Amino acid sequence: MSSTDKQTALVNQLQIDVPKEKVKAHLQVLGVFFLLLDTLAAISKPEDVETTVDEFFQRSTYRLQVWLAQVVNVDGEEDFKKKPLQDHELPPLDVALALHSFGAAFPPAEAHEGIDSGQHNPASQGYDELKSLAAAQYWQSSTQLKFDAIDSMSKDATRVIECPSCGAAGSVPWAGARGFTSPGFEYDCARCGLVVNHDLLCAGKFFEALARAKNDPGFCLPNTAILVRGELDVSRCASIVAAVRKCLQDDKGGIPPLKDLAESAANEGSSTMAFIANKLSRADALRAERNSAPAVRPKYAHTPRLADVVVALHHQRPFINNVYKQGWSAPQTAVPAGFR
Numbered sequence: 001m002s003s004t005d006k007q008t009a010l011v012n013q014l015q016i017d018v019p020k021e022k023v024k025a026h027l028q029v030l031g032v033f034f035l036l037l038d039t040l041a042a043i044s045k046p047e048d049v050e051t052t053v054d055e056f057f058q059r060s061t062y063r064l065q066v067w068l069a070q071v072v073n074v075d076g077e078e079d080f081k082k083k084p085l086q087d088h089e090l091p092p093l094d095v096a097l098a099l100h101s102f103g104a105a106f107p108p109a110e111a112h113e114g115i116d117s118g119q120h121n122p123a124s125q126g127y128d129e130l131k132s133l134a135a136a137q138y139w140q141s142s143t144q145l146k147f148d149a150i151d152s153m154s155k156d157a158t159r160v161i162e163c164p165s166c167g168a169a170g171s172v173p174w175a176g177a178r179g180f181t182s183p184g185f186e187y188d189c190a191r192c193g194l195v196v197n198h199d200l201l202c203a204g205k206f207f208e209a210l211a212r213a214k215n216d217p218g219f220c221l222p223n224t225a226i227l228v229r230g231e232l233d234v235s236r237c238a239s240i241v242a243a244v245r246k247c248l249q250d251d252k253g254g255i256p257p258l259k260d261l262a263e264s265a266a267n268e269g270s271s272t273m274a275f276i277a278n279k280l281s282r283a284d285a286l287r288a289e290r291n292s293a294p295a296v297r298p299k300y301a302h303t304p305r306l307a308d309v310v311v312a313l314h315h316q317r318p319f320i321n322n323v324y325k326q327g328w329s330a331p332q333t334a335v336p337a338g339f340r
């Protein structure tokens with residue numbers, strides 16, 4: 001079979017597997033996403049577009065977490081997969097985009113560790129003005145945030161973070177030299193005095209996963225699901241957790257508190273995550289094997305719960321642009337008022 005024949009066969013198979021209506025709905029959603037990002041660019045100064053888009057994606061990722069916790073109220077991935085969305089639970093468009101990017105951008109191993117967004121693609125739910133209104137009202141009363149993503153950019157000045165050491169919640173600004181989107185972000189926890197930065201939020205996420213793995217033997221540490229010939233091999237998750245714990249144990253056999261680890265790292269002039277990675281790299285049991293993905297990559301995003309959705313959003317952007325520019329995805333109707 002020539003390569004052209006193979007392509008034709010593939011396209012024919014795709015046409016059988018994916019109904020035309022679904023493809024149309026999907027392209028329409030991509031068109032709406034394009035308009036959203038285009039509106040954002042139009043209201044930014046040309047020299048600020050990239051910074052604004054990055055902040056927008058960081059906010060969308062945060063709003064996705066808020067949506068999961070306060071609107072959909074799901075307890076973990078399994079619940080999310082099972083739960084059919086009610087009309088009033090439909091996400092704002094930026095959250096839908098984050099959810100979509102998450103599903104589209106990650107390979108199975110990473111998607112396996114996060115959430116399966118397939119069932120909650122707005123393309124399959126359908127958006128109309130009535131549903132938008134119900135969703136906007138419910139979102140605003142549940143989260144106290146603006147539903148319209150672009151409106152939220154100018155009006156919602158702060159976000160909530162939890163101290164990775166003591167769990168106290170605090171409110172931090174998005175913008176400014178030490179705002180959450182700044183690389184030099186710093187926040188003093190009012191309860192325990194820890195100076196929280198992105199590195200410590202990453203380490204906190206790693207510690208949380210480690211604690212969960214201790215109580216749930218079936219849980220795989222993020223970035224440790226092993227791919228063998230394209231298949232996930234989760235049978236090794238428990239032994240990897242045991243090896244990771246062994247690397248971090250102190251003399252008494254316990255895992256030192258995050259605060260102590262951060263202090264040891266600082267004494268060595270290292271970030272906490274680099275300190276942890278260095279400890280793990282010394283263990284034979286955690287080395288990458290031939291023909292498999294690396295066993296442990298302690299690279300955590302500074303966003304709680306999910307893999308790095310911000311990166312996924314940045315990956316999706318050129319794809320959406322290209323699809324739109326080919327003329328495939330121009331939406332038939334404008335975005336309903338108040339629903340962006």
Ligand SMILES: [Zn+2]
Pocket residue numbers: 163164165166167168189190191192193194
């Ligand atoms: Zn604290």
